[in-house]
Amino acid sequence: MNSRPARKGAQQISEVANRLIDPVLARRAGINTMLLGSWDEIAGSAFADCSRPEKIAWPRRVSEMAGEDGGHQPGTLTIACEGSRALFLSHQQGELIQRINGFFGFPAIRQIRIVQKPVTPPARRRRPPRPLTGEAARHLDALVEGIEGDALKAALKRLGTAVLGQKGSKRP
Template sequence: MAGSMGKDGSGGKRTARPDAQPAPARSPYGPRMLGALLPAITRPAFKTRSPAATQLMTDWPSLVGPSLAARIHPKRLSGGTLFLSASGPTALELQHQAAQLIARINIGLGRQVVERLRFTQDGLPAPGAPDAPPAPIPAPVPVPGVEGALGEALARLGGRIAARGRSGGA
């Protein structure tokens, strides 16, 4: 029995001494775990928008359905509060259905992300409302001595500049 004991009396198993040198550090140019690299790569992107907010913004039509997605738009997610923009009647209607909308969004995201809704009314066009008519194209102003495609482009540019000057716009 006495022969099986090690020099330190531990039964042959040697333990690391507290004053032992740590293993040498890995070279920064050698293989590294992907998990060690991701925080440095994703930190700048997540400073501006959280992953949950990004998923919410990109999946918005599938989370709330196409009819609601056409009437309300997510602006930002901050501290569990989802800020939405909607027209007046839509915002009022959805304030009464906030609990159902929050549940629908959280179920779609697979976790509790949204706790409250805040609506801002911003005169979104009503569904099916005609768009504003396009601005009329100003008459081209010919540039003497320049012909071809360049002359045509400069003439169109000159017409737009002249129209802006007449309307007083910037």
Template structure:
């Protein structure tokens, strides 16, 4: 008797189902808020904060659902700034959802769970010198040096 052949399932199908359960346990109906966080709130917020979970209030039967609380993990020193920007963050998240899904933001101070940024690459001293030679004479040598480094960094990209 022949056994039915099993074909390998695509990885996104398997991972999507597993991740959907994990996101649902954290209050996210879909992974969109986490995956598109930087696009939703902007780079100015996403570099210091990330969504941790959404806490939905319990609603008795027959009552209108209330907005949830978005819990953010925020890098320690940026917590005050993120707290001041909470109105902007609420507006951006609710605009993404298309309705007032989130009513308030709670902040948890903790290191962000992402890879550390790549170190800045060093400038080539010869490139800095060649840019400095093209600059007009400056009264302030520190300004001339800063402009030479800036020019070399721009040329190097």
């Protein structure tokens, strides 16, 4: 049975999604959605666009029978970083570890391991929309006819061409 009382009212979809995703991320990568979502602030503007946390490797717990307390030990955070910026990130490791530990509120990270690889997904090439012909082209021209600014008129024509040129769109 659930030990938490049921909440009344609406819940944000992000709260529901985080409750579903966090256990999977914790098992597979040792991280949570809060770290991923706050990475831009933690990494700062210099590294937010070229890096992302991948996983935290926690050391194996020492048995209490061996005389150790078996308490928490800081882990190693693996960060993916693009190309030559990884070198600059490596020079900022100390500060980054402090920021991450400040985020967690306890010394969670002992060291950082940087892996060079692409972080941003490759941009999909979009094909330019096919030009409108016939009644659709005349209708679009009539819609933008009263627009005075040339740049705005051109932008609206591009938008209209893309919308009216889509498969399944209702053409006039």
